[in-house]
Amino acid sequence: MMTITPGTGHTYPMVPLAWALQMxxxxxxxxxCGPGLEMGNAGVRTVDVSPGLxxxxxxxxxxxxxxxxxxxxxxxxxxxxxxxxIGSAVAAALRLQPQMVEGMIRTAExxxxxxxxxxxxxxxxxxxxxxxxxxxxxxxxxxxxxxxKIMRKAYPDLFEKHGVELxxxxxxxxxxxxxxxxxxxxxxxxxxxxxNGSGALPEPIFxxxxxxxxxxRIAITLGSGPAPEEAALIFRQVLEMAPKTDAEFVxxxxxxxxxxxxxxxxxxxxxxxxxxxxxxxxxxxxxxxxGPGSALGAIANGVPQVIPDFKGLARPLIADxxxxxxxARVVPPEEIGKxxxxxxxxxxxxxxxxxxxxxxxxxxxxxxxxxxxxxxxVEAGK
Numbered sequence: 001m002m003t004i005t006p007g008t009g010h011t012y013p014m015v016p017l018a019w020a021l022q023m024x025x026x027x028x029x030x031x032x033c034g035p036g037l038e039m040g041n042a043g044v045r046t047v048d049v050s051p052g053l054x055x056x057x058x059x060x061x062x063x064x065x066x067x068x069x070x071x072x073x074x075x076x077x078x079x080x081x082x083x084x085x086i087g088s089a090v091a092a093a094l095r096l097q098p099q100m101v102e103g104m105i106r107t108a109e110x111x112x113x114x115x116x117x118x119x120x121x122x123x124x125x126x127x128x129x130x131x132x133x134x135x136x137x138x139x140x141x142x143x144x145x146x147x148x149k150i151m152r153k154a155y156p157d158l159f160e161k162h163g164v165e166l167x168x169x170x171x172x173x174x175x176x177x178x179x180x181x182x183x184x185x186x187x188x189x190x191x192x193x194x195x196n197g198s199g200a201l202p203e204p205i206f207x208x209x210x211x212x213x214x215x216x217r218i219a220i221t222l223g224s225g226p227a228p229e230e231a232a233l234i235f236r237q238v239l240e241m242a243p244k245t246d247a248e249f250v251x252x253x254x255x256x257x258x259x260x261x262x263x264x265x266x267x268x269x270x271x272x273x274x275x276x277x278x279x280x281x282x283x284x285x286x287x288x289x290x291g292p293g294s295a296l297g298a299i300a301n302g303v304p305q306v307i308p309d310f311k312g313l314a315r316p317l318i319a320d321x322x323x324x325x326x327x328a329r330v331v332p333p334e335e336i337g338k339x340x341x342x343x344x345x346x347x348x349x350x351x352x353x354x355x356x357x358x359x360x361x362x363x364x365x366x367x368x369x370x371x372x373x374x375x376x377x378v379e380a381g382k
Contacts, residue, residue, distance in 0.1 A: 001113035002044075002139075003104050003125035006034035007055030008197075009223070009293050010119045013141045013175060016193035017117070018044045020367035021374070031107045033100055041198050049103025062093040082317065087150035090121040094155065100124075101158065108132060114378045117173075120144065123151040123158055130164035135377050137171045142192070142292030143318045145174070145184065169381055173370060175296065177360045180325050188373055191364030194276035194297040201278065205271060209278040213248055215267075216284040216345050219303070221252040223291050230310050230333070231256050234287065237336040242268045245338045247345070252279060276301060285344050287336065290319045299327060302358045304350035306340070308333040326353035 002018065004011050011032070018039060021028050030039040030046040034054035040046040063070045069089045094101050101124045108116060108128035117137045118125025126148050129136035138148070148166050152159060159165060174187040183189060201209070220238055222231045235251065235258065242249050242265040251258075251270040258270055280286065280301035288294035290307040295318055298305050305328035307319045322328035326349060331340060344350070 001108055001111060001116050001128075002028065002030045002032075002039070003108075003116060003118045003122055003128070004030060004032040004036040004039070005055060005119040005122050006032050006036040006050075006053055006058070006100075008035045008038060009291055010055070010141055011036050011038050012195050012197070012293055013192070013296075014117070014119075014139050015039065015042045015044075015195045016367045017139065017173070017190070017370060018042065020371045024368065024371045024375075026371070026375075029107075029111055029113065031104050038197060042195070047107055049107060050097065050100035053097065053100055058093045058097060061096050062089065065096060066092050083144075083146050083150055084154070086144070087121060087146060087154040091123070091151065091154035094123060094158075104128060105131070105162065115374055117374075120146050121151055123155045126151060126166060127158055127162050127164055129167040130159075131162055134167070135169035135171065135381060136167040137173060137374065137377070139173045140175060142176050142296050143181065143321060144292070145172075145176075145181075147172075169377065171373075171377060177299070177357050177364065179357060179360055180321055180327075188370055189364050190370045191361045191366060192296040192300055193367065194300050196276050196293065196297065197273060199273060201274070205274070206278065208269065209250070209274060210281050212282050216247040217282055218247055218249050218341060219252065219279055219283045219286040220249060220288070221279070221286065221294060222256075222289045223294055228256070230289075230308070233333050234308055234336065235261060237333060238287070239265065239268065241337045241341065245341055247284075247341060250274075250279065250283070285341075290322075290330075292318055295322055295328070296361075299354055299357050300361050302351070302355055304328070304344065304347065304354050306331060306336065306344065308336065325357065326350065327357060 018028050028044050030044050033048050033050040037046050072085055104124035105128045115135045116125045116129040117139050120138055120140055126136050148170055152166050172187045173190050174183050175190050175192045239261055248267045252274050253270055254272050276297045280303050283303050285304045286298045287306045307328050307330045309330050309332050319330045323330055
């Protein structure tokens with residue numbers, strides 16, 4: 001069973017493992033809600049334990065009920081205690097969603113899985129595994145590495161309500177390449193496999209994305225991470241510089257209406273959605289919001305990155321880590337312009353470092369190898 005936080009950034013990294021489990025003949029049930037149900041579109045059986053709920057709604061309710069936590073997250077995302085701060089915020093958000101929390105635990109008790117693979121900091125998966133006496137395996141989404149102990153400390157009332165401590169057997173699947181962050185000693189490494197949703201591309205769009213352009217192509221993809229005003233600022237910067245820049249720009253904007261910006265310049269195309277493999281096939285660089293999926297997806301496709309310096313949950317950590325490894329530039333949003341793009345296209349160090357880590361990802365254990373470890377973990381506990 002997989003218990004997944006209802007956000008695309010938590011869901012997409014777990015799809016390849018779900019595929020590998022099913023290909024090996026194992027039965028998989030995903031328990032989530034909102035964007036977590038995207039697993040169903042990927043071909044995995046799902047249960048909706050809180051219809052209509054999404055991570056964005058959880059964050060909004062948290063901000064309304066605990067504004068002090070949001071301010072603390074923004075100020076201390078790079079502080080030494082940032083994981084405890086995130087844990088406290090997640091625990092507060094989960095307390096505001098008892099239907100989802102109890103629904104996950106109840107479904108586990110009904111279905112009785114052999115192992116629970118859970119999103120980071122998702123306490124219901126830990127509690128359910130403890131109640132059933134089965135292993136709990138945390139599937140990380142990249143860069144941020146919390147532990148079960150953090151949730152036991154931040155959310156003691158849930159564990160006490162169900163009369164359990166942390167599961168006796170725990171493991172962690174880490175998808176961050178070791179040269180970016182040194183892995184924890186007991187982590188199971190797994191190479192990142194890009195996935196960002198499913199759907200059919202009309203043939204003209206597929207042809208455009210997969211044919212080599214005459215000029216350098218820059219992708220702009222902001223995912224679901226930034227606030228609308230942040231996204232609008234980036235798009236405005238791109239649209240202002242595009243007519244002055246000898247390059248073409250592809251903007252992927254699933255949640256933003258571009259109509260107020262007026263007609264797009266001739267060298268700008270926009271799409272509501274595009275798969276990583278097609279979008280990055282012929283890109284020279286990508287500008288993105290600093291989410292872990294976007295960062296790892298660009299690396300896996302060998303594309304250098306620019307991250308606007310917006311503050312928010314985990315993003316300063318990711319941006320700082322990417323810069324230290326030589327994989328990205330982090331700049332104030334207002335500096336995204338013609339000079340930056342020309343400098344980026346002339347840079348040789350970013351592509352070299354990106355290709356090094358791309359090769360590292362290719363050599364990391366594959367999802368089917370992690371399936372073998374999961375099976376061995378279950379057998380050892382019988």
